[in-house]
Amino acid sequence: MSLHQANVHSTRPQVGVCDVGVSPHTAHVTTVLGDLHGLAGRAWAMALSRPSEGHDCSLLTLRPDLPVKPLGLLITRATIESRRHADMTWGAAQAGVAAGIADAVADGTIGQVTIDDIVAVVTIWVDWAASDERAVFLNHRKATLQAVHLGAAGYPEINEVIEARHQPYNARFDFAALTRPLSE
Template sequence: MPSPFAATALIGESFVGDGADAAHTNVVIGRKGGPVETAWATALATPSAGHVPFLTVLRPSVPVKPLTLFVTKAAAAGELHGRAIWGAAQAGLAQGVLDAVTEGLLPAEDADDLLIIAAVWVNPAVGDLDAAFRNQRAAAHRAVRAAVTGTPTLKEIEAAAADGPSNPFYTPSPEVLAG
């Protein structure tokens, strides 16, 4: 079976947790020298107000590998939200990526050749930094797993769609679904 890392880009998504401490993470994984590297460098070099991508670190001066760019989906809305973004969510993302390497989802021998872009949602109403860390760690790991394994499959998506779309923010009523 060919390596999934031969692809130009792998894309994954995961939502973990409930309420304001939930984590929603999208990842794009690709090799250096390809389009993901171009996107990675461009995002790092062109921040916008409130959305400053940064290198994800396990500790100051110790970036996680594969090098992972943290792109926040929400501008910091106060001191606790900022600590959740740059502290708990960053630490959770770093640990989730490291968990994926430790598990072998991301081969250790490829860690220097791969790049990850992670778009991360941290709710401005976040209240529990430990829950935000745990949820982000799990969401990062699951998003990487989805990217590497190509899940969900179209068959899984069709099965999930049987009852209509739904997410933590909205579920259409049966009348709306009927058109």
């Protein structure tokens, strides 16, 4: 289901999460799309008006003076620590996220009929060691589009969540490793 087909004026935003790529160029993206006048709109306005130290936010733009539609806000989860990291975050990653949102509009996942009535809040984490602008851009574009698709589809199903609780894992932790026998 697309955001266009869903009731975008409901209080429930569409949330998607996606990781794409290989460290240190991995894109860690979370998207929240929803009604400009609902929870997503309030979160969008609060984040824009009250950035926290080291975790800036900015309007998503495809090029200077051309904001993406729906209006999107990019929030960093990694504190900017160097000029190079800032360039990777506010350059390649930001451009990739903006292109990913525009891709979701182009493929119909985000409907153009309601485009001015919704907002997007996107959080990203860019590794401090990232150095390949092309990889950072492409990974963020793909992760953003996939996150929007997952949010529009209502992913995950509750049964998958219940099943996964027995062996959680992520890029920094693997529960299965805890259950392996210790070698002597």
